[in-house]
Amino acid sequence: MRRFFTTDSSRQGFANSFRKLARKILPPSRASHADSIQKLVEFIDFKFHENASPAKQILLAQISGGAVRRLLKYDRMTINIESDHRVAVDSLDHIHPWGTKRDNSTNLNFNIKLINWLGLENIRLLDIGCSGGGFVKTMHDAGALAIGLEGSDYSKIRARAEWATIPDRLFTADATKPFKFSSCLESGKSVPVKFSIITAWEFLEHIEETDLSTVFDNIDKNLDCNGVVIMSVSTVDDYIDGVNLHRTVKPYPWWLEKINHLGFRHHEKFVPYFAPDNWIRYEENAAGSFHLVMTRINEEPNALPDAWAES
Numbered sequence: 001m002r003r004f005f006t007t008d009s010s011r012q013g014f015a016n017s018f019r020k021l022a023r024k025i026l027p028p029s030r031a032s033h034a035d036s037i038q039k040l041v042e043f044i045d046f047k048f049h050e051n052a053s054p055a056k057q058i059l060l061a062q063i064s065g066g067a068v069r070r071l072l073k074y075d076r077m078t079i080n081i082e083s084d085h086r087v088a089v090d091s092l093d094h095i096h097p098w099g100t101k102r103d104n105s106t107n108l109n110f111n112i113k114l115i116n117w118l119g120l121e122n123i124r125l126l127d128i129g130c131s132g133g134g135f136v137k138t139m140h141d142a143g144a145l146a147i148g149l150e151g152s153d154y155s156k157i158r159a160r161a162e163w164a165t166i167p168d169r170l171f172t173a174d175a176t177k178p179f180k181f182s183s184c185l186e187s188g189k190s191v192p193v194k195f196s197i198i199t200a201w202e203f204l205e206h207i208e209e210t211d212l213s214t215v216f217d218n219i220d221k222n223l224d225c226n227g228v229v230i231m232s233v234s235t236v237d238d239y240i241d242g243v244n245l246h247r248t249v250k251p252y253p254w255w256l257e258k259i260n261h262l263g264f265r266h267h268e269k270f271v272p273y274f275a276p277d278n279w280i281r282y283e284e285n286a287a288g289s290f291h292l293v294m295t296r297i298n299e300e301p302n303a304l305p306d307a308w309a310e311s
Helices: 008-025 030-051 054-074 106-116 135-144 153-159 209-222 252-261 266-273
Strands: 079-085 125-126 146-149 170-172 179-184 191-194 197-203 223-234 264-266 291-295
Touching: 106 135, 106 197, 106 266, 125 135, 135 146, 153 291, 179 209, 197 209, 209 223, 252 264, 252 291
Parallel strands: 125 146, 125 197, 146 170, 197 223
Antiparallel strands: 079 179, 179 191, 223 291, 264 291
16 A cells, blocks of 8 residues: 555546545535534545655645535535637647647646645635636645536547537636626525636736737736736747737747736746746746746735745
8 A cells, every 4th residue: 555656646536536535425404514524634644755855745635625625515606607709719739730739738746836836725715818728627626626627529429539528617718808707696696706816827928919908907806815826928929820829929028027017927936836837838838937926916916835945
């Protein structure tokens, strides 16, 4: 048993199996959930700790315990999107699908960094430009409320990648047109869903410069108070079949000025926490890109963990 968890993929596989097990054995009565949940937490903590490095043991306990405690809350939460433009029909990425039919990026090191920074209980994630939904799925399995938004319906129609596994957590809509999310309570009342973190990997450069203001307006309206926005942005062209899919190709200083004009600011001091390769997209799969860690201009992100360099 000591070598049961030897890789991130084996841990991920166990998380999937664990979620299925929990659904089967958790009693239907909410009043009796506590004892069963505690037993499951103790079991998964023990398994994760068998091979976890000392620096990650406490964090893995938080992830596993949080996953169980949120299992019923989030798995039974119905999320709805409100948009009059459910597909970005004019987008070159929809007309000439490339990334939307190929990408399914994940990096569990980013998840660990994010959870260690913000705390799993505080993460409500929206990933804009989610493609195959891989990142969303890994955060969903960790126990977070994780939602993905994709402009093209290419993957949805074909049930590609995670569109086949979490279709109720992945949505299509044109991000350059107004959209918002809501959830239906047991009483039948619909309430807005706001996100504590919004991510977008290799997304902004695909947007026409004239549409950037609408995109950031959508981010602002869907972001919770003191929420964080993390992005990677490419500074190079991307020609596919003679078509440049990167519509706004600008240098780093231009983007800093632009996002400031649109009501956000970048916190450069947070970049080293994830650098160089603890991102969803980085040099290995997104050469020529840089990263942004942003909040609204008048807000501050959570402080970094004291011992982040050792995590």
